[in-house]
Amino acid sequence: MDYRYSDRTRNIRPSAIREIIKYAVAHPDVIALSTGSPANEAIPVDEIHEISEKIFREMPLAGLQYSMTEGYPPLRATTKKRLKEDFNIGTDEDDLIITTGGQQGLSLAANVFVNPGDTVIVEQPSFVSGINAMRIHGANVIGLDMDDDGIRPEALAHVLETQDRVKMLYVIPNFQNPSGKTLSYERRKAIYALCAEHGVIILEDNPYGELRFRGEEIPSFKSMDTEGIVVYNGTYSKLLSAGMRIGFVMARKEPLQLLTIAKQFSDCHSNIFFQILTDEWLNTADVKAHVKKIQGICRDRCDFMLKLLDEKLDPRVTYTRPDGGLFLWCTLPEGCDSQELSEVALEKGVAFVPGRDFMVDNNAPCRSFRLNYTTPSYENMEKGVERLAEAVKEYFKIKGID
Amino acid sequence: MDYRYSDRTRNIRPSAIREIIKYAVAHPDVIALSTGSPANEAIPVDEIHEISEKIFREMPLAGLQYSMTEGYPPLRATTKKRLKEDFNIGTDEDDLIITTGGQQGLSLAANVFVNPGDTVIVEQPSFVSGINAMRIHGANVIGLDMDDDGIRPEALAHVLETQDRVKMLYVIPNFQNPSGKTLSYERRKAIYALCAEHGVIILEDNPYGELRFRGEEIPSFKSMDTEGIVVYNGTYSKLLSAGMRIGFVMARKEPLQLLTIAKQFSDCHSNIFFQILTDEWLNTADVKAHVKKIQGICRDRCDFMLKLLDEKLDPRVTYTRPDGGLFLWCTLPEGCDSQELSEVALEKGVAFVPGRDFMVDNNAPCRSFRLNYTTPSYENMEKGVERLAEAVKEYFKIKGID
Structure with a gap:
């Protein structure tokens, strides 16, 4: 069958993020700084469980029809x-x-x-x-x-x-x-x-x-x-x-x-x-207290990762210091392409999302890349940033940057 | 603001079924033979509840991330x-x-x-x-x-x-x-x-x-x-x-x-x-037994409604005798429009979906209409068909059919 698809499906590629996540799933030794999930500890599992029980007790059909x-x-x-x-x-x-x-x-x-x-x-x-x-x-x-x-x-x-x-x-x-x-x-x-x-x-x-x-x-x-x-x-x-x-x-x-x-x-x-x-x-629930809690989780994690980057990463790599949210945006010096760094980094056992995947023209080289600090454990953030720093060192060597 | 919508949203109307369901919700005295929901008793609430417990016990984060x-x-x-x-x-x-x-x-x-x-x-x-x-x-x-x-x-x-x-x-x-x-x-x-x-x-x-x-x-x-x-x-x-x-x-x-x-x-x-x-x-679960059970629920409900229609409805209204599923399709004699009957029926306190809403040209009169037998209680099926039969009688009088 020679499928005749709609025009709108052309120029649409699956998100590279998903491909990277798939790679990380297939290689559990790779530390994923590439995902965009909220922190596990930010999910109020017990409260959700309790309310679920209440729905099953009081109005199960309303929840299932x-x-x-x-x-x-x-x-x-x-x-x-x-x-x-x-x-x-x-x-x-x-x-x-x-x-x-x-x-x-x-x-x-x-x-x-x-x-x-x-x-x-x-x-x-x-x-x-x-x-x-x-x-x-x-x-x-x-x-x-x-x-x-x-x-x-x-x-x-x-x-x-x-x-x-x-x-x-x-x-x-x-x-x-x-x-x-x-x-x-x-x-x-x-x-x-x-x-x-x-x-x-x-x-x-x-x-x-x-x-x-x-x-x-x-x-x-x-x-x-x-x-x-x-x-x-x-x-x-x-x-x-x-x-x-x-x-x-x-x-x-x-x-x-x-x-x-x-x-x-x-x-x-x-x-x-x-x-x-x-x-x-x-x-x-005490929603305001919960919001404070998850803000604290994000802040602590963000600060921890910023500290690691400050300590370990080549200072020629710059990064945003966000006031909230889940992500950091790092930028390599002129002449670099984060897609190339990504390949070195995957070999070192750490994944991030290359910046070109967030660009309107995702074929052009891009110096920036995204890091997430809410999904990995603290231990993996530490190991991940160490591996990233090594990858940067190696990549700079390849590129003749010193 | 003069909104400039996409062309694709033109010629799209909200489903009349939803409007009829809204009407029925707003008028709880109206018996709805118009919905398309599975029977409440076909939903294995206890089994669903039990498995929900198991997920909360064994893998809550997988279910919430x-x-x-x-x-x-x-x-x-x-x-x-x-x-x-x-x-x-x-x-x-x-x-x-x-x-x-x-x-x-x-x-x-x-x-x-x-x-x-x-x-x-x-x-x-x-x-x-x-x-x-x-x-x-x-x-x-x-x-x-x-x-x-x-x-x-x-x-x-x-x-x-x-x-x-x-x-x-x-x-x-x-x-x-x-x-x-x-x-x-x-x-x-x-x-x-x-x-x-x-x-x-x-x-x-x-x-x-x-x-x-x-x-x-x-x-x-x-x-x-x-x-x-x-x-x-x-x-x-x-x-x-x-x-x-x-x-x-x-x-x-x-x-x-x-x-x-x-x-x-x-x-x-x-x-x-x-x-x-x-x-x-x-x-x-014993899925095969469950399927048998819900088939039985549909059959019993379908047979009950067919019997009611056989007994109460003017024989000039014909209807399908389905081998499965949730719906019956009734057809009025030549010259009738189920949309007109619907208005009489709503006054009598029973709702169904006029056939024109299922047609490619939903502005043209249509002699047929849809009845559902899985959502109403048996008591409401009985009352609903009685009201429908009365509405048909009155509608035939209006149309000069006797």
């Missing part, structure tokens, strides 16, 4: 209340549906807004499955380079003025994946004004916002959304459990209705047992 | 083994991934194969969220009318000869939703040959196959798939629990790789806790 596409009504209400009270997000003109993890919100937004050939602007580097969710809906993806404060409004203005089919800006404002960078408040305001002026949707993806362990919280795009241009994408993956696949998307009621229809034909509804469980947890 | 897009490897293996041993489905050239319920397989197949403007042929009537999963990917949907043995190969041949962009045939061969009809073996063979000849993918959707309570099992399209043209879509929604959203899709390895990538960007992976749970249940 078909449910509504929009999501479990109490979880929608609890999520809206929490967003409003804790983050000043959402107005009477907005509404919210439950999604199958944060990834689904990205896919639904692309589905509803992006025609083949439309431009979607992304941060560069950016979350590879975000970029690909845009591309599989036919988007022409344009990346804006970031400095320490994120993307520059001037660069955005230039694209908006020179491209005539810009539909959406996809942005992860807090502790971005993969860079760990945070978009400054001044820039958020300027970027919001630009997008409002040009009628461009801001797809604000905020999986890590609650994982701030340093500095002051910065208002979200959605909290300043007087014009209704922001689609806010959230998830309980980092707060409670990633495996349950429970996220949410908030938008003005009109576009949300289309997002709901798109979801209906994507997967009917999300796992209802864990929707009930999440709602019950939000209403009965 | 991120997992692989392809699905939990043991569940993939167990599902493949069961399909092969019990249904002769799958070869060494095929593979299978886990999906977020049966709906996701339809969406992924449309995503991977259908370009805007490509033709997808469907049975008429057909599952409305199946039709819409095709349309939201830009498909030009053509319906083939069914007789008691399903769609006719001659009609399919005609479309294949006169349309030049036919990509896919979407078919629910067993106890079809909504008609309850089953495609005969002779026709399956003829249809398979035609699709193979024209290089057309058969998307075989088989959510109800195991719910046969009368007659002989008929080989699936996938079991005769020497050419690799069949994408087989299955689900554990009717066997174990619909709320958990665990399904699977099987195809030749090459297209399956694209289906996997499309899934990755749709929702990353399906709820892993219930994937583990489903695998454990398949390996430890």
Whole structure:
């Protein structure tokens, strides 16, 4: 059979991250600094277990039968209340549906807004499955380079003025994946004004916002959304459990209705047992204390890895010092390619994700790479950074850098 | 904000079924013969609870952390083994991934194969969220009318000869939703040959196959798939629990790789806790006895409703006598429109789904409508059919039929 696939599947490659994770699974001696999972100790297993028991005791059929596409009504209400009270997000003109993890919100937004050939602007580097969710809906993806404060409004203005089919800006404002960078408040305001002026949707993806362990919280795009241009994408993956696949998307009621229809034909509804469980947890657990706890976990792990890098890594390799989230972004000197370093590093027994996999053009060499500090054990972080430092030494020798 | 949506969202309406379910929820006095849920008593709650306990005891983190897009490897293996041993489905050239319920397989197949403007042929009537999963990917949907043995190969041949962009045939061969009809073996063979000849993918959707309570099992399209043209879509929604959203899709390895990538960007992976749970249940429960039990539940409920209809309904209303599944398909005399009857019926306190909602052109009048016999209690089936019979009487009076 000579399969005739849809055009949209072309130019889509499986995420290199998954390939690297597969490699790590097949080679258990390789230390993975490449994944993006929350820390195991951040998952409140006993609380989840207890609530699961309660559901089986009190309402098992509600947790096991078909449910509504929009999501479990109490979880929608609890999520809206929490967003409003804790983050000043959402107005009477907005509404919210439950999604199958944060990834689904990205896919639904692309589905509803992006025609083949439309431009979607992304941060560069950016979350590879975000970029690909845009591309599989036919988007022409344009990346804006970031400095320490994120993307520059001037660069955005230039694209908006020179491209005539810009539909959406996809942005992860807090502790971005993969860079760990945070978009400054001044820039958020300027970027919001630009997008409002040009009628461009801001797809604000905020999986890590609650994982701030340093500095002051910065208002979200959605909290300043007087014009209704922001689609806010959230998830309980980092707060409670990633495996349950429970996220949410908030938008003005009109576009949300289309997002709901798109979801209906994507997967009917999300796992209802864990929707009930999440709602019950939000209403009965000490959520604020839990958030503090996981912020502490991330901070301790981040600081530990920064200390290791400070001590062991060749100082010509630079790296971000994030205020939250799961990731560090390291950069090699001019003339290097982290893909080449990756091969040396895998031989030394340590895996990271080369930066090119987060770029709009993922064939071009890239000096940067991503490290994760929440998944490995402390012991493996120490061993992993040692191996990375050795790999860098060897790679610099190969490249004639000394 | 004047939202500029994607073209693909046009011509997509929310499923009328959902609106009717919402109406029924808002009016609890209305008896719903309109839903499509498995019977509550068909869900093995205690077994599910017990396995859930085991997961919390033995491997909670595996059930709560991120997992692989392809699905939990043991569940993939167990599902493949069961399909092969019990249904002769799958070869060494095929593979299978886990999906977020049966709906996701339809969406992924449309995503991977259908370009805007490509033709997808469907049975008429057909599952409305199946039709819409095709349309939201830009498909030009053509319906083939069914007789008691399903769609006719001659009609399919005609479309294949006169349309030049036919990509896919979407078919629910067993106890079809909504008609309850089953495609005969002779026709399956003829249809398979035609699709193979024209290089057309058969998307075989088989959510109800195991719910046969009368007659002989008929080989699936996938079991005769020497050419690799069949994408087989299955689900554990009717066997174990619909709320958990665990399904699977099987195809030749090459297209399956694209289906996997499309899934990755749709929702990353399906709820892993219930994937583990489903695998454990398949390996430890007496699945064959459970299947017999739920077949019995469907048969008893179907027979009860048929008896009620035989006794109470005006004999000019005809209906299918299905060999399995969840649905009956009723047809009014010439000149009637089930949408009109629906309004009278809702006033009498009974809801069903008007047939036009399952049609390719859902604006045209339709004489038929769908009844479900697995969701209502026996008492409500009795009351519901009584109210339906009264509504028919009144509607015939309005239409001047006597």
